[in-house]
Amino acid sequence: MATGESRTLYDAYAHCERDEERDDEVEDERERSHVSSSSYTLSTTSEFGTSTNGSIDQHVYVIISSDNGSCVTYAEKDDFGIARGRAEARDNASEPGDEVEGTLTRWSGDGRLYACARGDGRVYVCTRIGEIVWRANRASGGRGVAGCALALARGRDASEASTSYDLLSVNLKGAPLLTRARITLDREQNARESAAEDSMSLAKKLKWADGAEWVERERTLVVVGLGRSSTGSLITTWKYDHTDDFTNLRCARVIDCGGDVVPRRSLFRSPRRARLAVRLMDGSLSVATTSVNGSLSTFIASNDGDEVIKRIESRSDVVSAAWWSQTSLAVATKDGTLTVKTFPDDINVLGDEPESFDSIHDLVSAPKFVDGVERGRLLLLERTGRGGWRLISINERTSLEMLNSRMDSEEWGVALTLARQHGLNTDIVYKTRWVRSRVTTEGITDWLSRISDRAWVAVQCLTACAETYEIQRHVLVYGLKESDAQAKKARQQKSDTGDEPEWSWWVKVRIALLAALDRADTVREITGGGFSAQLYSILLHSPIHEAALNAAYTNDMTTLGVIVKRHAFGVSGVVFDVLSALPETADVASYENLLPWSEHYVNRDGPAQVAGRRARDWAESTRFLQHILELNETRARDDAHAAGISLEVAQLLDDLVSREWLLTATEELCKLKSNGSFARPSxxxxxxxxxxxxxxxxxxxxxxxxxxxxxxxxxxxxxxxxxxxxxxxxxxxxxxxxxxxxxxxxxxxxxxxxxxxxxxxxxxxxxxxxxxxxxxxxxxxxxxxxxxxxxxxxxxxxxxxxxxxxxxxxxxxxxxx
Structure with missing residues (x-):
């Protein structure tokens, strides 16, 4: 993770891994020896669609191909963890000893097909599940491929959906030709029309082509090669708008590289394809060229072509390069290091030190769009110790995303440091830590006490369920102290000289906390001095009369007996409903004391007094009871707004505390509601x-x-x-x-x-x-x-x-x- 002012936050994630032997499944020892030295390459594409809610969905597909033509596809929707398809783009004429270079694979713009060009010149077209729908004859590809692509075959009306594709390829040997073959998803139709190919010469600008890339969004082909009339390499762009325009293919831009971006060709060695990383957006062109000998050349041209930044580096350690952004280039080297530097300032945006891997096969850019904003993302293939590969993504993150990532991995110290460094509210960390942890007294000191949103703290004290009575009571008392302080503080701010605070959101919270404390005492008596977080949660999330009814329905006489004893006023109005909820077959002797005519049910002074019951609180008053009776959704919202409570916190409380719940929240309120007279049935x-x-x-x-x-x-x-x-x-x-x-x-x-x-x-x-x-x-x-x-x-x-x-x-x- 980078942390400087000019740095970009990012994380790395390993998606899937394959062993070489498992991929190739070879039996012959000679072939196994060849496979053991295989290298792998990456290719990716993004497909965009509209979701049901109108937002834009991005679907990213990846091909991982070996130099012998084996291809495996993955999709981002599976987190690149499940193989979607597999193709063996091989030929019986291919021998393990043939001198071939790495397989070149390129997706169509819609992600349905991909082209696979072998280093020996054979070209295949496969669906993303691995079905080969077209293959070129060996003779047609005998001159090698500098680049290939599957362009959507569009007519003059660009809005019409395309059902076919143009397989574009540029030869590596000889005068450069752009060859086009019409491809469809129908394999039989492709077989019938396999000879329908045409070509256009690029020789008017280039002597030969070293590499080529197609940009579907801009309908532009970028070709790098030796200039016909210059002493060095040229970058050329060719516009291909629609199918009828192929014969009039026009060169839109020529950039003189000012030198050779690849080694000069020898008569005694076969030419090798240069690897291009191209980014073309709003007319601004960025090209990075990696040659087979490990040199790197970088060029950025403005949209009008007036300004061109060039750099040709005489190095021999580059494996691959990819654009992180329009002006930031990621470079992977043979020793396994990865750097992302701005161009031409050379500021490493990922940190002062490069990322290190065992070894890197390939590197591609797969930018991610979040809410319409582009985020940098790299996909790289790390070479494993067993000779296979591991797919890893490097993802640009916002400070909040990084914070959430650290909290997901429970790196709380790092999360706090990150929040402070980037000006984020540390409440996010403290709140998340409290919610994801067991309720403890230490948690109150370490987390709750440091949260500035005290309303959230009070609600969390109300909703928390501890494992023991002592901890539960400690949390509730902490919340009561907070509500008392906040309610009195609100009174002082209003210059109220009365003895008691006025009604406010904090009074409602306090009444709820008192009710929770009463319920905790009830659970303790039910469990014989112990505690049950599950039972406490059940009692907390329902009015007390509903809790009595639920206990009766389940024939839980212990719970029902304690509820009726400790909350006699709260259930007095539904005593017959509660008794009728008991199973008809229940032994009457088991609930004899709950029957209203029983001598144990009442005495002269009303309900039997409960030892240890708390005294009436200042919030349990006739004045506040009247406010509860007048409470509605609008009034509750106004109370929260007046107290400066956020909508999120107010909703947390309202989800638990309704008007009905509050009216029977505590036994003292129920007494006030009945004017202190116990309503015994006639x-x-x-x-x-x-x-x-x-x-x-x-x-x-x-x-x-x-x-x-x-x-x-x-x-x-x-x-x-x-x-x-x-x-x-x-x-x-x-x-x-x-x-x-x-x-x-x-x-x-x-x-x-x-x-x-x-x-x-x-x-x-x-x-x-x-x-x-x-x-x-x-x-x-x-x-x-x-x-x-x-x-x-x-x-x-x-x-x-x-x-x-x-x-x-x-x-x-x-x-x-």
């Missing part, structure tokens, strides 16, 4: 609920036992004649059903408990006697039937006469049927 309400709930137990689950126990408990607690009657009748019916279930499982009681309550004495008897069979007679008649008759007999003075009439009526009815 006897009539309790009686009605008990009978209704017992019927639900039977209707929903057929749990007559639970219904009987509930009515028995209500009868003992409330002592009303209706409940005593229901308790006795339900007990008799439950006994009868149990008898027939045990002895005759095929029979069922056809009347529900609710219908049984509503029937008269004779109908009740008829139901009982209808269940009598020879199997259960001995148990049913002296048991439930006699109990029913006895109950009717003692219920009133006319009881015996009623019993006699009931029996006579039933006997007569039985005789008639």
């Amino acid at each position: 006897a009539q309400e309790m009686e009605t609920w008990a009978i209704q709930r017992s019927c639900e137990m039977d209707n929903f689950m057929g749990s007559l036992g639970s219904a009987r126990d509930l009515l028995d408990s209500a009868s003992r607690g409330l002592r009303t004649s209706t409940l005593r009657e229901c308790a006795i009748v339900s007990s008799i019916l439950e006994s009868a059903v149990r008898v027939i279930f045990d002895l005759d499982s095929g029979r069922m009681c056809q009347m529900s408990l609710e219908e049984y309550f509503e029937s008269d004495a004779f109908e009740k008897l008829s139901v009982m006697l209808s269940m009598v069979t020879s199997e259960n007679m001995a148990q049913l008649l002296p048991g439930p039937v006699r109990d029913l008759l006895n109950h009717v007999r003692v219920s009133s003075e006319e009881g015996p006469e009623i019993v006699r009439e009931m029996l006579q009526r039933w006997i007569l009815g039985a005789m008639e049927t």
Whole structure:
């Protein structure tokens, strides 16, 4: 990472790696020996498209090719980690001992096809998944290739989408010719039209060509070679706007290099292609030429051609060069060093020292566009110790991106230093460190205490979930101290002489923190002196009455009992809803103390006092309760704005603390809301609920036992004649059903408990006697039937006469049927 004032921030990332033997899969020892000395080259292209939201998407594709013609493609969307395709651009006539140079690969502008030119002159065209759709005859490529490209075959109307491509190639040997072949994605069509080639001579400017590159965006071919009438090399640009313009190919610019950019050719050695790095934007041309002997030549020409900066370096250690920006050149050397220097000032933009690698095969530029701004990016192939390659990217970053990168790798010290050096708010580091760490008391001292955004700190104290009660309480108390200080500070700024602060966003935070503290105490009691972060989070993120309902639904009697005891005022309004949420089959004895008629539920002074409960806080007042009652979305937003709270922090609080949540946030507020009077249900309400709930137990689950126990408990607690009657009748019916279930499982009681309550004495008897069979007679008649008759007999003075009439009526009815 560079850190100077004129430096660029960057990072390096390794994407994928391949061993040479794994790539080539050779069997013959002679071929294996050849492969072991293979070199690899890179080629890249960017495809642009429009996403669904209208933004511009950039898709980068990469080819990694070996000098024997093996090509593997990768895509940026896979982080260059998964091979998208593989092609073996080889020929049976190719022998491992042939003298060939590295394979040249070039993408089409849309990233669908790429051309692969072997050093021996053979040219292939492949799709990005590796299918070869066109190949040249050996004779046609016998003069070698100085450069090749796949230009989109456009007509005069440039807006029309192209469905075919022009394979452009410039020969390396002899007088320079630009050859064009029409290519499509259809392999069979290419085979039928393989002879459809034409060419144009470049000899009017060049004696021969040493290298060539195509710039699709500018529809320009850049060719470097020996000038026909000069003593050194020339850089020429040729415009090819559309397919009809090929025969009128025009030379747009000629730049005299002022010397040789490649060694002069010898009659006894085959010429070698020069490697060009070209950047053409808005008419400004930058060209870097690397020769086979390791020399480097750099040229930058202005858009009008009046100003040309030239440099020909007599060095022999350059492997490859690529443009980092219009005036900054990246250079890779044979010893594995990488530098990026401005031209011509020679300022290393990546730092005072070069980046070092084991060895470098190749280097290309792949600029990345972020929000329409170009960022420098290099892709390089590092030679591994096993003879293969490793793809590495060097990425320009903004200071914020570098900061996020350091925080992602948890280099907190480096991140803080970086933030201070580049004028970034250190809160970013402290906040991220707190959020990504376990909640500890040390974290409060080391991170929370250093954050200037105190509102964010208070909300984090509210939402934090610690592993122990002691730490949880410590964090909440820290937040309470902060809210107290900020609320009083706001009062002083308004010159308020009152004893208490006025309502503000900070008062709302304080009430929420008090509620969280109460819930932490509740969790501690539920866990028997321990703590559960999961349970605490559940209680924190719901109003207390919803927490009671959830505990009832899950039949968690321990949690429900503690909630009802510690938050009696908070759940008093929903006591019947909570009890009805319990499973119908739950043992009534397990929640006997939660029933409102239980002697353990209330005493003369209201809910049983809880040992250790905190005193009422200044924020728990009638005045602030009224503000909560009037709270709405607009009011909450205005409160946050008045306190200078950011929208992000205000939203964090609002996501947790709603008006409904605040109204039952603490037990003290609930007391104020009810004027200190505990709302115990009336006897009539309790009686009605008990009978209704017992019927639900039977209707929903057929749990007559639970219904009987509930009515028995209500009868003992409330002592009303209706409940005593229901308790006795339900007990008799439950006994009868149990008898027939045990002895005759095929029979069922056809009347529900609710219908049984509503029937008269004779109908009740008829139901009982209808269940009598020879199997259960001995148990049913002296048991439930006699109990029913006895109950009717003692219920009133006319009881015996009623019993006699009931029996006579039933006997007569039985005789008639």
